[in-house]
């Protein structure tokens with residue numbers, strides 16, 4: 553764990569990347585406390601900045617901590633940052649988990665799973681005493697599905713996908729599709745060996761994500777649904793003007809002036 557740390561993520565060159573970093577750094581500064589020893593690491597493009605900031609807390613702070621990944625990607629991040637890797641079966645109680653989101657509504661319900669990692673992410677969110685979301689300003693929304701339009705990610709057992717797809721069509725998402733891979737023929741296969749269905753629902757259904765979650769989860773063959781309801785304690789959004797908006801679980805909205813502009817010098 554000693555020695556020079558490798559670069560975890562290149563410095564941001566766009567306002568969106570800088571906003572992600574701002575959210576991640578602010579959340580780590582406030583929620584990864586010195587006494588915390590078991591830390592869940594989420595997945596996606598915002599999380600490398602989380603790991604970067606944790607590493608900046610120094611080897612002394614990190615030497616007796618263990619980091620639990622939510623995906624192959626976050627496992628690589630932990631290992632490359634020379635942090636100690638653990639798993640949730642060894643550490644079923646986590647002090648804090650920090651993760652990204654595809655969209656967050658006004659009461660902190662989230663769509664997650666744009667990267668097909670939502671099963672492990674939800675396990676680590678639920679195992680954590682504190683679950684914190686970090687994202688750029690585009691994810692800050694009033695109603696889920698307004699910004700992230702590809703639909704609710706649903707992880708399904710491979711053999712059951714066609715049956716679940718039919719069920720989901722009848723449940724009110726006629727446009728639901730099996731997620732196809734980009735650089736491989738055939739469907740996306742998750743880290744757990746399952747398929748993913750993307751199911752866009754009308755706004756009326758998305759206004760009550762908990763009911764929708766329970767309906768989808770009851771379908772046999774569904775492994776996990778990318779709707780995270782009543783889980784997050786706070787969501788941090790990096791803004792274009794260099795401030796951070798914090799939405800708290802009790803409805804409070806806080807504006808933090810980071811004192812630094814997120815606009816990268818090169819733009």
Ligand SMILES: O=C[C@H](O)[C@H](O)[C@H](O)COP(=O)(O)O
Pocket residue numbers: 594595596597598599651652653654663664665666667668669670673
């Ligand atoms: O499956 C992926 C995860 O739920 C990500 O946390 C989510 O897609 C957000 O990722 P990003 O930070 O890249 O927007």
